[in-house]
Amino acid sequence: MIMENYYRFLILIIGFLCLSSLCSNYLIINFTFICMKNDLSDGYTNLNGSFHGIYDYDSNEKAYILWSVAIGTFLGTFPLHFLYTKFGAKIPFFICGLVSCCTTALIPFSAKTNYYFLILLRFIQGFAYSADFAAIGLINGRWAPVSEVTIFMSILTCFNGIASTITNVGTGLLCESSLGWKWSYYLHSIFGFVLFGLWYLVYIDYPEDTQRVSDLELKKIQKDKSEAHLSKKCDVPYKKLLISPVILCVWLNAFFDLTAAIMFSTYVPIYLHEVLKFEIKTTGFLSSLILGMSIPVRIFFAIISDKVKLISEMLKIHIFNTVSVGVSGVFFASIGFIPIEYSGWSVFCFVMCMCCIGVNSGGFYKSAYYHSRQFNPIVITAIQWIKCLALFVAPALVNIFVSDESNRSQWTWVFAIIGGCMVLTNLISFFILTDKSAEWTEQTEKF
Numbered sequence: 001m002i003m004e005n006y007y008r009f010l011i012l013i014i015g016f017l018c019l020s021s022l023c024s025n026y027l028i029i030n031f032t033f034i035c036m037k038n039d040l041s042d043g044y045t046n047l048n049g050s051f052h053g054i055y056d057y058d059s060n061e062k063a064y065i066l067w068s069v070a071i072g073t074f075l076g077t078f079p080l081h082f083l084y085t086k087f088g089a090k091i092p093f094f095i096c097g098l099v100s101c102c103t104t105a106l107i108p109f110s111a112k113t114n115y116y117f118l119i120l121l122r123f124i125q126g127f128a129y130s131a132d133f134a135a136i137g138l139i140n141g142r143w144a145p146v147s148e149v150t151i152f153m154s155i156l157t158c159f160n161g162i163a164s165t166i167t168n169v170g171t172g173l174l175c176e177s178s179l180g181w182k183w184s185y186y187l188h189s190i191f192g193f194v195l196f197g198l199w200y201l202v203y204i205d206y207p208e209d210t211q212r213v214s215d216l217e218l219k220k221i222q223k224d225k226s227e228a229h230l231s232k233k234c235d236v237p238y239k240k241l242l243i244s245p246v247i248l249c250v251w252l253n254a255f256f257d258l259t260a261a262i263m264f265s266t267y268v269p270i271y272l273h274e275v276l277k278f279e280i281k282t283t284g285f286l287s288s289l290i291l292g293m294s295i296p297v298r299i300f301f302a303i304i305s306d307k308v309k310l311i312s313e314m315l316k317i318h319i320f321n322t323v324s325v326g327v328s329g330v331f332f333a334s335i336g337f338i339p340i341e342y343s344g345w346s347v348f349c350f351v352m353c354m355c356c357i358g359v360n361s362g363g364f365y366k367s368a369y370y371h372s373r374q375f376n377p378i379v380i381t382a383i384q385w386i387k388c389l390a391l392f393v394a395p396a397l398v399n400i401f402v403s404d405e406s407n408r409s410q411w412t413w414v415f416a417i418i419g420g421c422m423v424l425t426n427l428i429s430f431f432i433l434t435d436k437s438a439e440w441t442e443q444t445e446k447f
Contacts (some may be wrong), residue, residue, distance in 0.1 A: 005217045007210075008143045010202060010421040012155060015139045018097055018199045019132050019159035021192040024167045025104040026069050028184050031269050031287070033062060034280060035175035036111070055111060063399045068119045070391030071073050072126025077385045080131050084381070085418075088136045088205035096131035097196030099124060106190035108182035126391075132159070133384035137377030140369070143207060145220050149307060149369050154302030154361035155305045158295050161354070164265045165292035172284020235439045236309065236378055245380055246371045249432040253325050254383045255366035258330050258390040261357060263418065264291060266394060268350065276343040290350040294358035305362030313370070313435040321363030321433060328356035328425030333419025336412030367433040373441040394418075422424045 036055035057065065083092040103121045110118040136156045144152035171184040204210040207221050241247055268290055273283045305316055331353035338346045368379045402411040 004225075005214050007213050007217060008145075008207065008221060010298035011139060011143050012152060014195070014198050014202045015046060015135065016155055016159055016162075017195050018093070019156065020163040020166070021188070021195045022097060022100050022129055022132055023159050023163035024188050024285060025100045026122070026129050027163055027167050027265055028104070028171060028188060029065065029107070029122075030266050031171040031284065032175070032181045032184060033057065034273055034283070035171070036307070059399065059403070059405075061115070063395050064119060065122055068122040068394045069126035069129065069391060070388050070395075072123040072128075073130040073151065073391060074126075074385065074388035076127035076130030077134075077381065077388065079135055079383045080441035081378075084131075084134045084377075089135050090200070090203045090205055093135045093203075094200045095198055096128040097192060097199065100128040101189045101192035101196070103128070104185050104192065107185045130384055130388075133387065134377065134381040137380030139379070141374065141377045142205070143221065145223060146225060147223075150302045150305040150361050150366050151299070151325070153365050153369070154298045154358075157361060157365070158298045159360065160261060160265060161291045161295050161298070165288040165295075168269060168284045168287040168291070172281055172287075175284075176281055179190075183441060218350050236375060238378075240438070241372070241375060241382075243380060244371070244438065245432050246367065246434055246438070249429055250364045250368040250371075250379065251382060251386055252425055253321065253360075253429060255386045255390060256418065256425050257325055257357060257360055257364075258328075258383075258387050258416055259393055260328065260353065260422060262387075262390050262394045263332075263414070264354060267398060270405055271345075271411065275408050275411065276344075276346060286347055290347065290354055293351050294354040297355045298358035298361065301359040302307040302361050304365065305359075313366075315433055317363055317367050317433055318430060319363075320359050320366070321429055322359070322426055323356050323364045325422050325429070328353045329419045329422025329426065331356065331419075332422060333416050335419075336408070340408055342417045362419060364429065364433060367435065370435045371438050371441075373437050375441065 036057075063232045079097070080092060103124045106121055107118065110121050137151070139156060140149060140152045167188070170187070171181065174184045174187075175181045204212070207213045207218055215219075232347070269283050269287045272278045273280065273284055278286060301320070305320060308316070331349045335346055335349045335353070338349065372379045397414045397417065400409045404410060
C-alpha cells in the first residue's frame with residue numbers, strides 16, 4: 001500500500017495538528033483581551049458611579065495571566081521530559097492534550113467567577129503546553145530520515161504560526177458574531193479533543209515496532225543513522241550537552257528567536273488595534289496574515305535546505321541562520337521607528353520578520369541536529385525551557401516600557417532591544433555553529 005511507504009508523513013501531520021491545538025488553546029486569550037474589554041454583560045459600578053466590566057483587565061492583571069502560562073510551562077518541562085524518556089511520546093502527549101482542552105473549555109467560566117481560578121487554569125494550560133517541544137524532538141529524531149530532518153523540523157515548529165493564524169481569524173469573527181468570544185474557547189476545545197484522539201490512534205513510538213511501516217520506509221528512516229543513534233537504550237551525556245559551545249549557541253539563538261515569535265503571537269493584535277488603530281476584524285485578518293505568511297516560506301526553504309546539494313551544509317546553516325536571526329532582527333527593530341501614518345510599512349516589516357524567522361529550521365535547528373544526533377530530542381526539550389524564559393521576557397519588557405498600549409514610542413524600546421540582541425547573536429553564531437557531529441554521539445559507554 002502507498003501509505004505503508006509514507007506512514008511517517010501521517011505521523012508528521014497528526015503531530016503538527018496536535019501541536020497547533022495545544023498552542024492555540026493558550027493563545028486564544030491574547031486576542032480575546034480585545035473582545036473581553038468591550039463585553040459589559042458582567043461587571044460592577046464604581047464608587048464614582050461608572051460601570052466597570054469584569055473582563056477589562058489592567059496591564060498588571062494581563063501580565064499575570066500571561067506569566068501564569070510561562071510558570072506552568074517552566075515547571076512542566078523537566079517532569080514531562082522524564083515521562084517522555086520513560087514512556088515515549090504517545091501517552092504523555094495525549095494526556096497533556098486532554099488536560100489542555102479541558103482547561104480551555106473552562107476559561108470563560110473562570111473569567112466570570114474568579115480571577116485566581118483563571119490564573120490557576122492558565123498555569124495548568126502552561127504545564128500541558130510544556131509537552132510540545134519534547135514531542136517535536138521525539139517525532140523528528142525517531143521518524144525523520146536524515147535527508148528530511150529540516151522538512152520535519154520546519155513543519156513541526158511552524159505550529160505557532162498556524163495556531164495564531166487560525167485562532168486570530170476565528171476569534172475575530174466569533175467576537176463580532178452573535179456567539180461572542182466565549183465560543184472561541186469552546187470550539188478550540190472540541191477540535192482539540194478530536195485531534196488528540198487521532199494522535200492516540202495513529203502514533204507509534206518506534207517505527208520498527210509497527211507493521212504500518214514498510215521495510216522500504218523503515219530503511220529510509222534509518223539510513224545514515226549510527227547504531228548508537230538507533231539504540232533504544234542510550235545514556236544521555238547531560239554534562240557534555242550543557243558545556244558544548246555549539247549547543248549553548250543553539251539555545252541562545254532559540255531564545256531570541258522565540259522571544260520575537262512570542263512578541264508577535266502575543267502582542268501583534270494589541271499593537272495593530274491600539275497603536276495602528278485597525279478595527280477588530282481587520283486586526284484579526286492582519287494578525288493571521290503576519291503569522292501565516294511564514295508557513296509556506298518555512299516549508300519551501302526547508303525543502304531547499306534538505307535537497308539542494310550545490311553548497312555545503314555548513315554554508316547553508318550560516319545562510320539560513322543569518323536570515324532567520326540576523327535579518328529578522330533588523331526588521332524587528334525597525335518596526336518601532338515607523339510612524340503611525342505609515343501603518344502599511346509596519347505591517348510589511350511584521351510580515352518580513354516572521355517570514356525570515358520561518359527559515360530557522362535550516363539554521364540553528366539543523367546545526368543542533370547534526371551536532372547532537374540521537375540526543376537532539378534532549379536539545380529540543382531544553383528549548384522548551386528556554387521558551388519559558390521567552391514567555392517571561394516578552395511580557396516583562398512590555399510591562400517595563402509600555403504603560404500606555406496606544407503609545408508607539410513606548411513600544412520602540414521593546415522592538416529595538418530584542419531586534420538588536422538578535423543581530424548580535426547571529427554574529428556570534430558565525431564562529432560556533434557547525435554541521436559536524438560531536439564525539440559523544442558515537443560513544444555507548446555511560447557518561
